[in-house]
Amino acid sequence: MERKSGTGRSAEAQAFARLMGELKERSGRSYGALARLLHTSTSTLHRYCSGEALPAEFVAVDRFARACGATAAEAVELHRAWLLADARRRAVVEEAVVVTAADAVVVDAGVVERAAPEVAAESGVPRAPGPRRRGRRLLPAGAVAAAAVVALAVGIGALPDPGPERGAPQAGPTAATAAATGTATGPGTGPTADPRTGPATTPPAPGQETSAGTTTGPAPAPGPGTATSGASPAPAPASPPMRADVRSHVWAAGCGHAYLAESGPSAVPAPPVEADAPAWAAARGAVHAGTQIVEVTLHGTGPDPVVLEGLQVRVAGRRTPPRWNVYQMSQGCGGALTPAVFAVNLDAPRPLARPVAGNDAGETIKAPAFPFRVSAAEPAVLRVEATTTGCDCDWYLDLRWSGPTGSGTLRLDDGAGRAWRVSAAPSDRPVYGYAHEQGRWTR
Helix, strand or coil, rough: CCCCCCCCCCCHHHHHHHHHHHHHHHHCCCCCHHHHHHHCCHCCCCCCCCEEEECHHHHHHHHHHHCCCCCCCHHCCCCCCHHHHHHHHHHHHHHHHHHHCCCCEECCCCCCECCHHHHHHHCCCCCCCCCCCCCEEEECCCCCCCCCCCEECCCCCCCCCCCCCCCCCCCCCCCCCEECCCCCCCCCCCCCEECEEEEEEECCCCEEEEECCEEECCCCCCCCCCCCCCCCCCCCCCCCCCEEEEEECEEECCCCCCEEEECCCCCCCCCCCHHHHHHHHHCCCCCCEEEEEEEEEEEEECCEEEEEEEEEEEEEEEECCCCCCCEEECCCCCCCCCCCCEEEEECCCCCEEEEEEEEECCECCCCCCCEECCCCCEEEEEEEECCCCCEEEEEEEEEEEEECEEEEEEECCCCCCCCEEECCCCCCCCCCECCCCCCCEEE
């Protein structure tokens, strides 16, 4: 699977393609020979090395580096270049979605006009006010899917080898939220609960920083006769000097995954590719079946590095698993690479993120272990794999960090304060796989 890098390739994409090309030339192997080793097509590999496309997963990049005989330092440099190029691609896609939203149309009794200014406002881009008419319906030109998953494996940019005890984008952008915890609510505010996931979230008080990094308006000054406390206000929590991009619909080896859905097989379309899974699952109300893999890419936003100290698993709710059908995204897949991850057993009374070693064609991949360091030039990738055999679970992660400006906790979830969701698959429910030659789901 690949992502088009688009016209006007970024400097990051060009740098990544240059490294790929240099390794390929030095290996002395042809595109065809390397493509056979990597189980991909010759044309796809050529697009990677020429910068016409960017691999969607680092797994393909890592296999390429090994096939070309890259040193450990060269593999780290290639990993960092891919992370930077992928981050730039995501930023370009987000800008394109803003433009798409601004170009939505408003239909009113056969009159077609450009969208009202509030469409662009929701995308964070102010636009000039336009005429408004009563009774219009807004027809969005595109939709952005949210992501959710748990399985945390680590890949660090240009960090030194941590040693034996230390512990890689779906269609459209992923609006993953990473909110700092510990903020206090304002007077008269209270928690609000998501009807699906159950965990309560607290709206920000005036003057308080929100999860998107913006700040609400100033708190109103006390009027005459208003009682004020003589105690000094508590210091505001430190703002995380980093950005987290979260993918929560990560599939094992890019194809191995299953979802629970209430609909019968005749009402469920063919399985999507991994990049389109969030939209596919959201449209069916489907949830991860048994296992959820989450991949978090962290980028520093300040001049100084930030130390990642540890992960805490938070279970926001446990319910009886729904008696829904199981839909497998592939009839069978696998690969020589098993990434190192942080494994989470959500059935445990107090789940922990345990480091687990990986394997690459018989070669052990060291288990991830904190602490890690992240900066603007050295991003980090964490991979977490959560499993359950007994509950319909809502969960999220708290990432502890520290840096020159202070320390704190970064909440990682599916956006807007909503927890991820994964459910055990009932053993007495039918399991379907898609028969492409017949164009339908079969048992």
